[in-house]
Amino acid sequence: xxxxxxxxxxxxxxxxxxxxxxxxxxxxxxxxxxxxxxxxxxxxxxxxxxxxxxxxxxxxxxxxxxxxxxxxxxxxxxxxxxxxxxxxxxxxxxxxxxxxxxxxxxxxxxxxxxxxxxxxxxxxxxxxxxxxxxxxxxxxxxxxxxxxxxxxxxxxxxxxxxxxxxxxxxxxxxxxx
Numbered sequence: 001x002x003x004x005x006x007x008x009x010x011x012x013x014x015x016x017x018x019x020x021x022x023x024x025x026x027x028x029x030x031x032x033x034x035x036x037x038x039x040x041x042x043x044x045x046x047x048x049x050x051x052x053x054x055x056x057x058x059x060x061x062x063x064x065x066x067x068x069x070x071x072x073x074x075x076x077x078x079x080x081x082x083x084x085x086x087x088x089x090x091x092x093x094x095x096x097x098x099x100x101x102x103x104x105x106x107x108x109x110x111x112x113x114x115x116x117x118x119x120x121x122x123x124x125x126x127x128x129x130x131x132x133x134x135x136x137x138x139x140x141x142x143x144x145x146x147x148x149x150x151x152x153x154x155x156x157x158x159x160x161x162x163x164x165x166x167x168x169x170x171x172x173x174x175x176x177x
Contacts, residue, residue, distance in 0.1 A: 061117040063176035069110035076103035108137055122171045125164035132161040 076099050083096030111130040118126040136154040143150035 057117045057119050059119055059171075059175040062114060062119060062122065063172070065113045065117055066110070066172060066176060069106055069113070072106055073103045073110075076100070076106070108133055122168060125167035125171075128164035129161055129168055132157050132164075 080096040080099035080103065083092045083099060086092045111126070111133050115123070115126045115130045136157055139150045139153045139157070143153070
């Protein structure tokens with residue numbers, strides 16, 4: 001098992017607050033295991049060779065997460081559009097706006113959930129888009145009284161993540177319905 005894989009397992013099992021805490025825990029455990037084990041190295045290598053490799057996330061899992069959020073997003077926007085179309089009253093327009101905000105609000109957890117199941121070929125791009133989305137949401141929250149500032153900051157972030165976003169788009173186009 002690589003240190004990175006062991007770190008992920010340790011974060012989940014030890015309740016560590018961060019991957020650096022987990023890495024220290026893994027390093028400590030590895031040191032203890034190596035120094036306290038009397039078994040010859042050949043035996044330990046044989047034992048490691050019989051351990052099945054971890055299963056990498058699949059495109060199907062990635063697509064299933066995206067499809068679940070896509071259905072929710074489209075439903076909420078359809079409701080928003082319907083409410084705005086009935087714009088005989090300000091209440092319906094406000095309701096439509098709220099549904100649109102809810103639909104956009106689902107994008108943050110979508111990116112996190114997609115990053116959690118991203119296959120290795122798209123993991124880096126999905127992580128980059130997730131981080132950019134989080135930063136954009138933070139800018140919007142931090143600049144409520146200065147929306148122009150948030151808009152400019154988020155435009156700059158959006159430009160830096162165009163490549164990863166295109167990679168995600170290409171992956172989804174090729175692998176999802």
